[in-house]
Amino acid sequence: MLHLRVIVPADRTEDVVRLVEGTVGCTHLAVLPGAARNPAGDMVMFDVAREVGDGLIAELRARGLDEDGAIAVENVDLLLSKRADEAEREAPGEAADAVLWExxxxxxxxxxxxxxxxxxxxxxxxxxxxxxxxxxxxxxxxxxxxxxxxxxxxxxxxxxxxxxxxxxxxxxxxxxxxxxxxxxxxxxxxxxxxxxxxxxxxxxxxxxxxxxxxxxxxxxxxxxxxxxxxxxxxxxxxxxxxxxxxxxxxxxxxxxxxxxxxxxxxxxxxxxxxxxxxxxxxxxxxxxxxxxxxxxxxxxxxxxxxxxxxxxxxx
Incomplete structure (x- = not known):
């Protein structure tokens, strides 16, 4: 699994949340309104199966969040969660075969x-x-x-x-x-x-x-x-x-x-x-x-x- 931490301008938070909720393989979504100070905005955090990580990162970049906010990606070494297991099963392909091009x-x-x-x-x-x-x-x-x-x-x-x-x-x-x-x-x-x-x-x-x-x-x-x-x-x-x-x-x-x-x-x-x-x-x-x-x-x-x-x- 990957853990994404995204700083989002407040007027785009709902759009990002809808994107994450509609993407197969995402779970543990958390939104912290106004948590970010530099740059200012909301903090959106979630876990995503590696198989869909590249496509989701591309969607976030297409919304300009790499310029107006920030996108941090971390590999999760250990995650004990039934929801995470379900997200990985729902994601297409195998995690080991996925390429994160960015x-x-x-x-x-x-x-x-x-x-x-x-x-x-x-x-x-x-x-x-x-x-x-x-x-x-x-x-x-x-x-x-x-x-x-x-x-x-x-x-x-x-x-x-x-x-x-x-x-x-x-x-x-x-x-x-x-x-x-x-x-x-x-x-x-x-x-x-x-x-x-x-x-x-x-x-x-x-x-x-x-x-x-x-x-x-x-x-x-x-x-x-x-x-x-x-x-x-x-x-x-x-x-x-x-x-x-x-x-x-x-x-x-x-x-x-x-x-x-x-x-x-x-x-x-x-x-x-x-x-x-x-x-x-x-x-x-x-x-x-x-x-x-x-x-x-x-x-x-x-x-x-x-x-x-x-x-x-x-x-």
Missing amino acids: QLTDATNEESTLSVTYIAFLSLATMIAACGVVLDNAILIVGAMAVGPEFGPLAGFCTALVRRAPRLAWRSLAALLAGFAAAMVFTVLFSLLMDAVGLFSMEQLGGERPNTGFIYAPDWFSFVVAVLAGVAGTLSLTSSKSGALVGVAISVTTVPAAANAAVALSYGEFGQTRGSTEQLLLNLLGIIVAGTLTLLVQKALWAGRRRRPAHPPRR
Whole structure:
């Protein structure tokens, strides 16, 4: 269930109340006249099944409440109520399949910001991966994958393509490209420093690396894994099952490929640099294609379900 808290100008309160009462899947409606001070208005609160949340939020926005009032949406972790159980049964579809597009856009927009923190996390992840590729240590590679924050801009770009939001698309693309460029520059400097103190060597990079050699040797399996990870990552975002993102992060070779390219570049090993860059681009492409297609399929499926007649609310 979702909990909505809406500040409504007093002259539109009755209209909003009628909307909520006439929407299948809504319950626990409460109206507090004159409770809001900034902006001034009435406070309307209610719970709604996730399945109908996106459509209801769109109706509230169409009434201008995001401009003249406020719309706050919260996920309810625990709700013990017979009426809530009935509301969820009456709502069409399944909660896990519903996509809250406004929430998804807001979340990916925040994650797609080219901030100092984002660059720091991506750079640190790339430097950890650099240690992993030189030492041929799979544990360090997995750790670097988990630290990397690059799925945020990737999801933002996919969302922007589906929602036709050019500003979010450019913002996400800038965060992705500039972030990896900055991370690779810092990793080149890190590699030179590690070589100067005797912790990295050309022999380690060019020697046998059974655990990490795949990073600079892209193949079709890399693309297939990236596509599967893109689908899983997108589903984890749209269904609010964020725990699955950890598994997605450690299944694709984005950060390790950038790290290997940077270390190889610092030693003038252009063959590995080229192969690692191809691996990076292949993985990014696979995730973007899969994420975009997943969102398009979800949008089409849910639109079809919303067009089906629903049971009237129980009184």
